Amino acid sequence: MPPVNLKRLAQELNLSIASVSRALQDSHEVSSQTKERVRALATALNYQPHAYASSLRRNLSKTIGVVIPKVANHFFALAINGIEEVARQSGFQVLISLTHDDYAREVSIIQHMKGGRVDGLLMSVASGTEDFAHIKSLRESNIPIVFFDRVCAEVSTAKVTTNDYESAFQATEHLIQAGCRRIAHLLISNNLSIGQFRQQGYRDALLAHGCDVDPTLILHGVMDNEQNVALIRDLLLRRPDIDGVFASVERLAISTYRVCKELGRTIPDDIKVIGFSNLEAASMLDPPLSTVTQPAYDIGREAAKILLRALEKKKAILPSQSQVLKSELFQRQSTAAAPAR
């Protein structure tokens, strides 16, 4: 077999050496169809240009993958918009894959993404994920990754998050200042650092204000919303002294609204509710929902910027490029204090 060089690629494809070279450099002078043929053959024959083997390989697809739990959540919908804005400016395509918060699906998606479909990944980890070997394996495949929101602490790369501990502390403090004494905390996952930070903020705010931390007031939600409604109903019936609810995810706040309506518990008079949420309609709910709102668009944008800079400059991503953005607390009627008597 002759050696695999530009000349051989050109012969096999019946193209000029110059065209093959231009195609491999992604020149606009070459049709995308020709580029595809050249790249495919280069991959198939394991063509290695002198120094830039891995970086060229990286630049083959001009595609980034986004692996997230779900899209029926305004946080992720907005984060995707931020990601796509940055990707579009750099001429990158975005392919989105959903884990549905399921570990097995996440593993399968990562395997699939490794198959040369993407140059790099932006990822928010599934709440069901407890083992991170599949994510670590990306390094061997030379696929850089930036985490956003739900990060994997064990993988050394850049992470774009929000100040979850402080936000949860503030939300809980806000309920206490509005007069709540028995505050339930609803969360989804305990595995990820994000859930731990939020729960710790809740606990510390209670302690800072001289309230006990009662573990029976901490409810672990599940994937299915109907089941969550049943769990919250049980909690509120078993503990009629609950006068505040801090939901760590949007859909648990909405489920709490459903249960309160069903049980005839008035928000905010009987129970005050605050939740992490990017729901555009939060201010139009009955009553308007107080929220901790993450800068979702900016999170997506910053994460994409870090990844694309690394891909374009062929440089490694450093943990020191991590960013922590600030969430904002919006006080609305769902946490209004009773008027002074």
Added chain:
Amino acid sequence: MPPVNLKRLAQELNLSIASVSRALQDSHEVSSQTKERVRALATALNYQPHAYASSLRRNLSKTIGVVIPKVANHFFALAINGIEEVARQSGFQVLISLTHDDYAREVSIIQHMKGGRVDGLLMSVASGTEDFAHIKSLRESNIPIVFFDRVCAEVSTAKVTTNDYESAFQATEHLIQAGCRRIAHLLISNNLSIGQFRQQGYRDALLAHGCDVDPTLILHGVMDNEQNVALIRDLLLRRPDIDGVFASVERLAISTYRVCKELGRTIPDDIKVIGFSNLEAASMLDPPLSTVTQPAYDIGREAAKILLRALEKKKAILPSQSQVLKSELFQRQSTAAAPAR
């Protein structure tokens, strides 16, 4: 150049002919790395097996693409869940790409998807799309497509839609029966058949009940929600006689709520509102929003079933496999008739 056959592929790749053959048949006896090299070379050299060229090519990636306008819309979030349920059962991966209702982005995504990334496509057309050559070009690439919700009338394939004309007729009739006489219709796109069907249903319901069709009451929304709020504000200020709003998409109904709140117009006393929506929180809005709710999950599931059946049986998709599912009208307080005096 020797002919491109199994033997030549085997020689070039330094593999046995049997391994190449197994790799092309996606056998589990061959490593995924080897499969990729074989497939890439087969593509690069335009290798054509005897009879099954296109169907074999189709079965290479076990991936379907979903091309939709956006995810910040509960209809699409639910439809994706239906699609993924079916895909998972068949062992297919799902890659999602968003057009943001932009024609140029849609063209670029289709080009990208044609590059061997997917075996077939499920698609809901961007509202900005007026030319369909990019979609028609999928046929030449042997990538089958099934449309759902927003279909392209000019492309002959299966389509899964809902009874948009009847639903729009019913929604408008519902407003008339609740006492409305000046009903505005808010829509996004005029290009797609879905928008035309809904507008026709609105017009015909007005005529059937002896009301005039006033074109100045038909508002064409845009992509940006803030701009839509301004447009709706202008409309309601210019036409204080408007007593009903029929929004053909969810976000225009939400924008109408915002404007009514801002202008101090009470829903349903001053203006009644109904909209197409899959918003889970519709019943928790202030007031609860009457909706036309599409069976989004089922739409996604049925569209995916048609596509996967075609891929697995290597058969063409026929327009006769199209399905029309029924939407449901939920009457809530936003369209409540004034109590009889």
